[in-house]
Amino acid sequence: MSDLPAKAPRWAIWLPLALFLGFVALVIVGLYRPADRNVASALVGKSMPQFDLPAALPGRPGLDSKVLANGKPHLVNVFASWCIPCRVEAPQLGALAKAGVPIEGISVRDTTENLQGFLQTNGDPFQRIGADDDGKVQLALGSSGVPETYVVDGKGTIVYQHIGEIRPEHLGLLLDKLKEAGQ
Amino acid sequence: MIAELGLAALWLAAALAALQLVSGALGLTERGAVLGGAVRPVAVVQGGLALLAFACLIYVFSVTDLSVKLVALNSHSMKPLVFKIAGAWGNHEGSMLLWVTVMGLGGAFVALVEKRLPERTMLATLAGQAFVSLGFYAFLLFASNPFERLSPVPMEGNGLNPLLQDLGLAFHPPTLYLGYVGLSIAFSFAIGALVTREVGPAFAKAMRPWVLGAWIFLTVGITAGSYWAYYELGWGGWWFWDPVENASLMPWLAATALLHSCGVLAARNALRAWTIMLGVVAFSMSMIGTFLVRSGILTSVHAFAVDPQRGTFILALLAIYIGGALVLFGLRAATVTEGERFAFVSREGALVVNNVMLSAILGIVLFGTLYPLFAEAMGAKVSVGPPYFNPMSALFAVPMLVVLMVGPLLRWRRDKFGRVGRGLVIPAMLVVAGGIGVLVLGGVALLPWIGLALSVGLGWASLLPLKGRNLRRTPLPIWGMVVAHFGIAVALFGMSSESAFSVEKLVAVRMGEVTQVGPWGVKLDTVEPVAGPNWTAMEARLLVRYGIDGKVTRMLPQSRSFWAPPQQTSESALLTRWNGQLYAVLGGEAPKVDGEKQSRWQLRLWWKPFAPLIWIGGLLIALGGLLALLGRVAADVRRIVAKDKIAYRREKQGR
Numbered sequence: 001m002s003d004l005p006a007k008a009p010r011w012a013i014w015l016p017l018a019l020f021l022g023f024v025a026l027v028i029v030g031l032y033r034p035a036d037r038n039v040a041s042a043l044v045g046k047s048m049p050q051f052d053l054p055a056a057l058p059g060r061p062g063l064d065s066k067v068l069a070n071g072k073p074h075l076v077n078v079f080a081s082w083c084i085p086c087r088v089e090a091p092q093l094g095a096l097a098k099a100g101v102p103i104e105g106i107s108v109r110d111t112t113e114n115l116q117g118f119l120q121t122n123g124d125p126f127q128r129i130g131a132d133d134d135g136k137v138q139l140a141l142g143s144s145g146v147p148e149t150y151v152v153d154g155k156g157t158i159v160y161q162h163i164g165e166i167r168p169e170h171l172g173l174l175l176d177k178l179k180e181a182g183q
Numbered sequence: 184m185i186a187e188l189g190l191a192a193l194w195l196a197a198a199l200a201a202l203q204l205v206s207g208a209l210g211l212t213e214r215g216a217v218l219g220g221a222v223r224p225v226a227v228v229q230g231g232l233a234l235l236a237f238a239c240l241i242y243v244f245s246v247t248d249l250s251v252k253l254v255a256l257n258s259h260s261m262k263p264l265v266f267k268i269a270g271a272w273g274n275h276e277g278s279m280l281l282w283v284t285v286m287g288l289g290g291a292f293v294a295l296v297e298k299r300l301p302e303r304t305m306l307a308t309l310a311g312q313a314f315v316s317l318g319f320y321a322f323l324l325f326a327s328n329p330f331e332r333l334s335p336v337p338m339e340g341n342g343l344n345p346l347l348q349d350l351g352l353a354f355h356p357p358t359l360y361l362g363y364v365g366l367s368i369a370f371s372f373a374i375g376a377l378v379t380r381e382v383g384p385a386f387a388k389a390m391r392p393w394v395l396g397a398w399i400f401l402t403v404g405i406t407a408g409s410y411w412a413y414y415e416l417g418w419g420g421w422w423f424w425d426p427v428e429n430a431s432l433m434p435w436l437a438a439t440a441l442l443h444s445c446g447v448l449a450a451r452n453a454l455r456a457w458t459i460m461l462g463v464v465a466f467s468m469s470m471i472g473t474f475l476v477r478s479g480i481l482t483s484v485h486a487f488a489v490d491p492q493r494g495t496f497i498l499a500l501l502a503i504y505i506g507g508a509l510v511l512f513g514l515r516a517a518t519v520t521e522g523e524r525f526a527f528v529s530r531e532g533a534l535v536v537n538n539v540m541l542s543a544i545l546g547i548v549l550f551g552t553l554y555p556l557f558a559e560a561m562g563a564k565v566s567v568g569p570p571y572f573n574p575m576s577a578l579f580a581v582p583m584l585v586v587l588m589v590g591p592l593l594r595w596r597r598d599k600f601g602r603v604g605r606g607l608v609i610p611a612m613l614v615v616a617g618g619i620g621v622l623v624l625g626g627v628a629l630l631p632w633i634g635l636a637l638s639v640g641l642g643w644a645s646l647l648p649l650k651g652r653n654l655r656r657t658p659l660p661i662w663g664m665v666v667a668h669f670g671i672a673v674a675l676f677g678m679s680s681e682s683a684f685s686v687e688k689l690v691a692v693r694m695g696e697v698t699q700v701g702p703w704g705v706k707l708d709t710v711e712p713v714a715g716p717n718w719t720a721m722e723a724r725l726l727v728r729y730g731i732d733g734k735v736t737r738m739l740p741q742s743r744s745f746w747a748p749p750q751q752t753s754e755s756a757l758l759t760r761w762n763g764q765l766y767a768v769l770g771g772e773a774p775k776v777d778g779e780k781q782s783r784w785q786l787r788l789w790w791k792p793f794a795p796l797i798w799i800g801g802l803l804i805a806l807g808g809l810l811a812l813l814g815r816v817a818a819d820v821r822r823i824v825a826k827d828k829i830a831y832r833r834e835k836q837g838r
Contacts, residue, residue, distance in 0.1 A: 013516045016460065017509035023471070024502055026553065029560045031494050114691075 053130025063130030069156030081118035097125035153181035189239025197320035207310025230291025269353035276329035308375030359404030365397025373462030387448035406801030430472025533590030540583035588644035614640035634679030642672035659814025667807025674800025701790030
């Protein structure tokens with residue numbers, strides 16, 4: 001059996017330094033770039049993924065992605081009864097619904113009872129609610145959390161993604177986006 | 184007043200570090216040789232002053248002196264004393280002060296006791312230690328002064344993050360820091376050896392106890408941190424591949440490799456350049472880890488100082504120390520003479536495999552930790568989690584563990600598999616039997632399956648080095664090795680069993696309702712409000728029973744609300760049995776549905792078979808290290824005593 005060479009080639013001796021310099025360069029780039037921690041969906045500007053979610057509540061239709069391409073702009077709200085910011089945004093969604101905006105809900109990992117309780121306390125702006133019990137549609141949408149809200153135009157194309165709760169100051173922006181989507 | 188005293192001590196310590204560096208460096212030259220005598224005493228006093236500064240910080244925290252900004256930002260007068268004290272290092276500035284204190288004490292300790300190496304190497308080592316300390320002193324004094332005053336003095340402090348108000352956390356960071364910073368001594372030894380070109384068994388023997396000591400603390404720190412995350416975060420997981428966790432794992436991997444290559448260098452005078460290189464890498468990983476966590480460059484659940492200015496400062500320090508050490512290594516490694524040669528099938532060969540595999544895992548963890556940063560620089564966003572880390576590290580860990588079964592049985596220099604093969608028949612059969620057994624049970628994923636099968640054989644094989652030995656006269660370091668390797672088998676079994684057989688249940692239950700999780704029946708008895716010194720909580724009383732006729736035991740998970748700062752935490756309740764752990768978390772009250780009179784409570788329950796073995800294994804690994812350390816130190820002490828006796832006799836006889 002041959003003996004192992006106990007000595008590394010010359011270039012290998014400088015390898016750690018080279019790796020370290022690479023690390024420093026990478027980190028400098030990272031340090032001086034303004035960090036944006038929101039995860040934007042890759043689907044903005046593309047058409048809605050195909051899905052057909054069953055009804056989350058008895059007596060209320062579920063959500064089929066075909067409905068979203070019915071020629072009118074829609075708001076798709078990804079929410080859950082266990083999500084606290086969702087309670088914060090409920091009044092804003094209510095106002096939008098009053099203004100005649102069709103709002104479709106995707107309820108993520110929820111139960112019928114909890115959902116009913118949530119809508120009773122916080123108001124119910126939804127035309128349809130699809131039950132996304134395993135979060136697959138949420139993932140397909142490129143949504144990284146709840147709540148998230150999507151503006152979808154009449155052809156079923158996502159034109160805008162709103163991450164986090166809708167606060168009163170966001171209402172104007174959302175209405176503008178909806179108007180754009182309607183043209 | 185005390186705060187000023189602390190600051191003054193810190194400045195003095197920094198000045199002494201500068202003196203230590205200069206006199207150490209000059210001491211190496213012919214003209215400055217006189218200065219060399221000052222290095223050891225200066226190192227001792229520097230360590231003492233750093234300790235004094237740290238004691239002052241603990242004092243201002245324990246009396247909640249709100250005129251000190253750091254106290255006002257991180258403490259609160261209503262907090263229990265132990266958390267007030269722990270608050271001293273539960274923040275960026277305080278933990279950096281702890282860092283330099285440990286480093287100063289380490290240097291002082293080396294200066295006091297290490298007499299084995301040539302004095303020139305010691306001077307270079309202590310100068311190197313001072314050089315590294317100096318940067319961190321500067322960082323403290325210029326960019327994160329822990330003793331800064333605040334005016335006007337606020338009425339009350341901000342409080343400490345409730346997640347950190349936990350006994351485990353009071354001792355977790357100091358332990359980890361002793362490990363991180365203890366590696367700085369190995370780093371300085373490596374620098375000293377490179378400067379004076381003295382790399383050999385004596386160097387390895389001098390460095391080994393320090394590496395062992397640091398490694399023990401790292402092992403305990405990681406184990407404790409993992410357990411803390413497990414019960415305090417209430418997520419039921421014990422390792423999340425979070426950047427902060429990776430930051431502690433990477434130095435551990437490097438230190439483990441260093442420990443083994445040190446053994447080769449000490450016993451066989453081989454792997455010289457490689458050992459030096461690992462000495463540099465191990466502490467570099469401590470610094471890189473700290474930088475990644477502190478600069479806020481990677482978002483993490485427990486990164487507590489997000490500040491690009493500080494990030495830049497630490498980065499500059501990193502560039503100087505790591506870059507400098509690696510340049511020195513590049514220049515000198517070629518002149519470090521070649522060590523002894525050995526055959527592939529030999530103890531050295533097995534240890535080389537161990538080193539290469541550990542380094543590969545280190546590379547994988549480092550790459551995975553940095554990859555999101557790299558992707559972001561390229562304009563994409565990714566997060567890297569268990570689907571990458573688990574299989575990729577297993578790819579190298581599994582062969583390493585297989586070699587671990589054989590390696591300790593091999594002889595140094597040259598051996599044949601045939602000689603040790605017979606002893607390995609039983610472990611091999613155990614692996615096969617374990618594999619088949621788990622397969623019969625079914626429903627186990629690939630990695631846990633491999634882990635379960637391997638751990639059984641490994642447990643047996645790790646005890647084989649004791650075969651044929653007189654157990655009473657077996658040297659402690661051998662016991663240490665056996666215990667540590669056995670600990671790996673135990674931890675591996677726990678990890679695999681936890682991921683293979685855990686049962687999780689999320690339910691909303693009424694009072695009196697019974698729910699099943701695994702073999703347990705869990706009944707929600709009452710939910711009542713309770714109050715602590717700085718929190719209030721809803722506490723559920725669960726009556727749990729193992730199997731059908733087990734004894735009924737109480738569990739009390741809480742959903743706590745802290746009011747300074749306001750935050751909700753879940754205090755999980757754990758019930759440990761010999762064969763696993765029942766883990767209960769109380770969620771919120773479920774909203775009432777129409778016609779319901781009684782409200783329901785959300786409960787999250789896990790049954791985790793053999794999960795405690797993960798941490799028991801970790802502690803066994805550390806215990807193995809401790810046994811080895813005691814053995815080495817005892818041998819050193821015996822040697823010194825013998826030497827003194829000889830010298831004494833000679834003196835008495837008038838030579």
